[in-house]
Amino acid sequence: MIGAAAPLAVSGMTVAYRKKPVVQGVSFEAKKGELIGIIGPNGAGKSTLIKAILGLIPALEGEVRIYGKPYKQQRKLVGYVPQRESVDWDFPTHALDVVTMGRYGHLGLFRRPGRKEKELAFECLEKVGMAAFANRQIGQLSGGQQQRVFLARALAQDAALYLMDEPFAGVDAATEKAIVLLLDELKRQGRTVLVVHHDLTTVTEYFDSVLLLNGEKIAFGPTAAAFTPELLHRAYGGKLGFRMPVPTADSGE
Amino acid sequence: MLEMLNDPNLRWILFGSILLGLGNGIVGTFSYLRKMSLMGDVLAHAALPGICIAFMLTGVKEVWLFLIGAAAAALAASACTNLISRHSRIKQDAAMGIVLSVFFAIGIVLMTRIQHSEYGNQSGLDKFLFGQAASMTMGDVYALGGTALAVSLVCGLLFKEFKLISFDPAFGRGLGYRTAALEYTLLALVTVVVVAGIQAVGVVLVAALLITPAVAARYWTDRLATMTVLAGAFGAASGAAGTWISSGVSQLPTGPISVLAATALFGLSALLGVRRGLLSKLLLRRRAKRLWMLERQSNGDAGIAAAKGGGSARSIAERGRIG
Incomplete structure (x- = not known):
């Protein structure tokens, strides 16, 4: 029954855009309150995996269970932070308005966000240190600030499980620190967070567990066990099309 | 020219054009922000063969019959666009370019045939190319006004949802919104306002009334709600100007005048707009x-x-x- 209650259980996930699968037979199970880094080279299918879990792209095969039930029944428990480039930042809206969108799922059709939703959104902006920019047009924010607005929007969703697509990409040190603090707080509140991550130097510092991906699952487990030079070499070296006969080579950094 | 306001018939036509512009401006805001500006053009051009087929099948000149034909053809065109971009490597903009020209070509072929037939000259189909507000009857104006109001109402009710699918559809889907259904709703609204505007503005130019007011409105504000209202107002003003001038001066087509009025508003906005004007x-x-x-x-x-x-x-x- 432990398996049934897991915040996220993915089994046999296979996704293909064209003939060749981008993600193949990936299975793993996230524990409650775990910070998981999804690591792998470019084109390893990290973002694809997240999008398939969320049903944004169709999977050829595979099952996703959120706290034991299919994703469609549990949408409200799942928060999503897309890549920053996925939207047009010239859109006529301000930071607070974007964060308020995080409440739309709870509001449902036709109902408009009111004072309660806006107050909650403002609190979320405060948590990421963006309260001073609440009324700023989103195009006038720096890249890091935009990323924090996206995180605040995810916070406003008040989800139990978060999927974040490269939140650390192209942000400055201040934003990186703000994100790390936020991840720690989410963890303390017993929420589970999956983060697509690129910077290998910070993996051991940030994450409890690691999902090492290169089309298929290379490894999944506690960072100390899964984030080893040997396994990294398999994830990254294989991509380059050569394999060292001695698997102790110091690589992947 | 003010004395035409005393003519009750012209007053109604003016009223109809204002409502038409309003509906176009409001719906156009979302088309523009979703980077679907060309879609209105596709729907409008595709309406022409629909109008011709409706006339050939029934042989009567009934505006509501024409509009049904136009709407059916417009929906067929949008379905074609979706099919092409989904099942081939052709991108959406190219697909729209192809569909627009094919449908319009068929429309012109059919229209030429109709005009060379015995009852062709009475058909008045050529009016649908560039539009003629003066050809509208009282009933048309009522229908137009009702349509515009209904469309504005739907946009008001679904404002939050349309904002969501315009800004971040993937996030919206993650929240559990049926974004595809919302997108089709918006497409249906675009079809309705475009088809409604054909009689007054014509198939060739009606899409300009959809997009230009929205683009002009963007120069004045960074808020979507304000932009939507402003675009509606700009659309209404353009429609009014087009009808007014073309009914007052003989030999002036309504559609092009409306579009020129909208473009003038755009020029002023680009120059003087408080948010991002020059x-x-x-x-x-x-x-x-x-x-x-x-x-x-x-x-x-x-x-x-x-x-x-x-x-x-x-x-x-x-x-x-x-x-």
């Missing part, structure tokens, strides 16, 4: 430069004063910053 950008830059120069100057003074051992250095610097 003039406000220029003023802002000049002000920033002046402030910078002032600050540098005062810092320079402060440096000299400090070198002389004067205690007033800070006060000078502060004065400079306030200025």
